[in-house]
Amino acid sequence: xxxxxxxxxxxxxxxxxxxxxxxxxxxxxxxxxxxxxxxxxxxxxxxxxxxxxxxxxxxxxxxxxxxxxxxxxxxxxxxxxxxxxxxxxxxxxxxxxxxxxxxxxxxxxxxxxxxxxxxxxxxxxxxxxxxxxxxxxxxxxxxxxxxxxxxxxxxxxxxxxxxxxxxxxxxxxxxxxxxxxxxxxxxxxxxxxxxxxxxxxxxxxxxxxxxxxxxxxxxxxxxxxxxxxxxxxxxxxxxxxxxxxxxxxxxxxxxxxxxxxxxxxxxxxxxxxxxxxxxxxxxxxxxxxxxxxxxxxxxxxxxxxxxxxxxxxxxxxxxxxxxxxxxxxxxxxxxxxxxxxxxxxxxxxxxxxxxxxxxxxxxxxxxxxxxxxxxxxxxxxxxxxxxxxxxxxxxxxxxxxxxxxxxxxxxxxxxxxxxxxxxxxxxxxxxxxx
Numbered sequence: 001x002x003x004x005x006x007x008x009x010x011x012x013x014x015x016x017x018x019x020x021x022x023x024x025x026x027x028x029x030x031x032x033x034x035x036x037x038x039x040x041x042x043x044x045x046x047x048x049x050x051x052x053x054x055x056x057x058x059x060x061x062x063x064x065x066x067x068x069x070x071x072x073x074x075x076x077x078x079x080x081x082x083x084x085x086x087x088x089x090x091x092x093x094x095x096x097x098x099x100x101x102x103x104x105x106x107x108x109x110x111x112x113x114x115x116x117x118x119x120x121x122x123x124x125x126x127x128x129x130x131x132x133x134x135x136x137x138x139x140x141x142x143x144x145x146x147x148x149x150x151x152x153x154x155x156x157x158x159x160x161x162x163x164x165x166x167x168x169x170x171x172x173x174x175x176x177x178x179x180x181x182x183x184x185x186x187x188x189x190x191x192x193x194x195x196x197x198x199x200x201x202x203x204x205x206x207x208x209x210x211x212x213x214x215x216x217x218x219x220x221x222x223x224x225x226x227x228x229x230x231x232x233x234x235x236x237x238x239x240x241x242x243x244x245x246x247x248x249x250x251x252x253x254x255x256x257x258x259x260x261x262x263x264x265x266x267x268x269x270x271x272x273x274x275x276x277x278x279x280x281x282x283x284x285x286x287x288x289x290x291x292x293x294x295x296x297x298x299x300x301x302x303x304x305x306x307x308x309x310x311x312x313x314x315x316x317x318x319x320x321x322x323x324x325x326x327x328x329x330x331x332x333x334x335x336x337x338x339x340x341x342x343x344x345x346x347x348x349x350x351x352x353x354x355x356x357x358x359x360x361x362x363x364x365x366x367x368x369x370x371x372x373x374x375x376x377x378x379x380x381x382x383x384x385x386x387x388x389x390x391x392x393x394x395x396x397x398x399x400x401x402x403x404x405x406x407x408x409x410x411x412x413x414x415x416x417x418x419x420x421x422x423x424x425x426x427x428x429x430x431x432x433x434x
Contacts, residue, residue: 003036004316007065007096009043009087010077011051014101014128017305018075019051022312029309033316041065066091073315075308076100085109088124092116097319099311101128101304107202107218110209114329121323125311130203131156131280133303134296135310140210140284141331147286149211151251153433154282155275156203158298159187159194160226160246164263165276167234168243174229186278196225197246197261204248208259211250211284212340213332217259220342224262233355233426236397237265240353240381243273247431256341258348264431265353265399272433283433291433346406351380351430354398356415357422360387364420365396375411377403393422399430 006022008015022029022039030036042053043062059065066074066087074091076098078084084105091098092113100106106113106126117124127137131154140149155161159181166177178195181187193199201221209216226246237244242265251258266273271293275281280298285291297303318326328334358364365384372379381399400408412425 001035003038004033004072004319005038005040005070006073006075006312007041007043007068007071008039008075008077009062009065010079011042011044011048012077013301014304014308015044015075015077016048016051017301018077018308021302021305021309023052025309029313033313035316037312037316041068041071062087063090066096067094069094071096072319073097073099073312075312076102076105077308078102079104081105081108085113088113089116092120092122095120095122097123097125097315099125099308099315101126101308103129103199103202103206107205107216110206110216110329114334117329118323118334123315123318123326124329125315126206127311128304128307130206131282131294132296132298132300133306134280134282134294134298135307136207136282136294137210138310139292139294140207142327144211144284144286144289145331147288149252150285150287151249152207152211152282152284153247153249153272153431154204154207154280155245155272156207156248156280156282156298157194157197157200157246158278158280159191160197160200161275161280162186162278163195164226164229164234164244164246167229167231168238169276171231171235173231174227195227197223200246200248201261204250204259204261207248207282208250208257210331212252212257213330213336213338214257214340215337216330217342220259222260222262222345226263228426229263229428230426232395233353233428236355236383236395237353237428238268239383240265240397240399241268242266242353242430243268244428245272245275247272249431253343255347256343258343260345260348262429264429265351266431266433270433346404346409348405349402350405351402351432352400352408353426353428353430354400354412355426356396357393358396359420359422360392360394361420364418367418367420368396368398368415371411371414372400375403375407377401377407377411
């Protein structure tokens, strides 16, 4: 049978890993796919040393790959938005199937890309866009076909998880760990996408669409980073029996769907609480199967390449099938996507960790308890630290039971207005994952 020709655009970390895996495991891949898969064309700006590119056409213009009639599958690994979108749309227009690891592209422009691909009868595969080498998209899209998915929650950014792990295990400050993460290559020179939650929000957008059969809606994901988390919070959470993790959470509710990325306290006995370093993990709860966990490397050259190559194999296996019989891009048939509403963060329900600085005076706790009681907020645990000087400031930490966010925000406003409270109240949500 005629080999399938693959064109790779971008030979950076993931592109180089993909090329290496395709060459090193060529025989095994061919046995799985039923056909040989050959890299015939590479688009990259600068020649990369260390790769054997004999017999492979190399172009500085990546659009030559998208227009090459001999290329069957284009692998987009250049990243970014505008150029990547133009490249993918050009490939689709020329009848090519596309494999991409670009979560930003899918989260922002996936609806447009999938519609064009459906019209042209080609496939878009994007397993590597979320959680690196963990086959989480395939698991949700295909393995959960018989389930109604109730919720999913995951640690889907390794940089943030590394920072929080170091802060907990070694007592280090956020800024100190961030500098090391940049030196180790875990974080970019501009770490905004990682530490402010944008990267995780893009991934959650993709997972939630596949889980619930809704259009991609990145702009509706509530997004909060970890840059405000202090060593105090990490320590106090531990004293309460919890750990702070940066989570992406999507949950089905009667009134709609929650889509949120933010720091959260998880009880230390929970599986996700014990995912450390740069590792990723996703929990998915289906009504038939119950809770399931997927764990592994969320980034890196060959872990991500593993997912890219798996997508290439899936595309090759489906080449002979009609477009109507293929697995839909977002798990549900395109005309069956739901218009269910995305709930604003004020309508979500969580427990809360509150840390405040108050005067060490009689009656202060009674006033705070009264405010919480008036908002129907129950206190589950209290820690009060010793003041440095008698009558001075003292750290007061409260753990509450579940309550609507808007009620909690109203209570916090009232607490902050007390004469006995200094500065802002630190609020971190508590997730029970049940």
